[in-house]
Amino acid sequence: MKTKALILSIGLLLAILKLSAQSDAIVKHVSAVEFNKIVSTTSTQLIDIRTPEEYNAGHIKGAIMIDYYAGSFRDNFNKLDKEKAIYIYCRSGNRSGRSVAILKELGFKEIVNLQRGMVDWNANKLPLSTQ
Numbered sequence: 739m740k741t742k743a744l745i746l747s748i749g750l751l752l753a754i755l756k757l758s759a760q761s762d763a764i765v766k767h768v769s770a771v772e773f774n775k776i777v778s779t780t781s782t783q784l785i786d787i788r789t790p791e792e793y794n795a796g797h798i799k800g801a802i803m804i805d806y807y808a809g810s811f812r813d814n815f816n817k818l819d820k821e822k823a824i825y826i827y828c829r830s831g832n833r834s835g836r837s838v839a840i841l842k843e844l845g846f847k848e849i850v851n852l853q854r855g856m857v858d859w860n861a862n863k864l865p866l867s868t869q
Contacts, residue, residue: 764848765838770858773825774798776850783824787811787833788856796866798827798859806833812840820845827852827859 768776777784777798786793786801793803804814806828818824824846828834831854841849852859859866 763842763846765842766848766850767831767835767853768850769853770862770864773827773850773852774859774862774864777825783818783822785815785818785824785826787826787828787837792829792856794868796868799865799867801827801867806837812844815841815844815846818846821847823848823850825850825852828855830857831855 776782777800782800784798784801786797786803787806788797788803789805789807790803793801797803804811808814815824824841826834826837826841826849828837831852834851834855838849838851
């Protein structure tokens with residue numbers, strides 16, 4: 739009986755520690771104008787999580803594509819520096835919004851999400867790259 743209680747207590751403690759580590763992340767949801775100011779003047783880990791077709795049709799200059807739907811999504815993020823801020827975007831903000839929880843779980847310290855994604859970017863007539 740004591741062994742079961744001890745195992746349950748350890749499991750609960752580990753769950754609490756995991757949630758605590760996740761909540762340490764700084765998360766910002768910013769407009770396209772604010773996102774552009776940051777990524778155009780600062781060296782960033784800029785990630786486009788759209789599909790290859792969406793990315794090739796036009797993306798933010800300097801963005802690396804990590805397809806949200808690819809099986810390697812988490813593995814590709816694990817290759818990045820978790821101590822540096824990560825800037826993510828998608829088409830409308832839905833995929834990137836859902837990705838925030840994943841990135842927190844993976845241990846990223848600062849996550850900046852382009853709110854309303856490329857829809858807002860294009861509405862503000864901000865520059866795109868196809869290279």
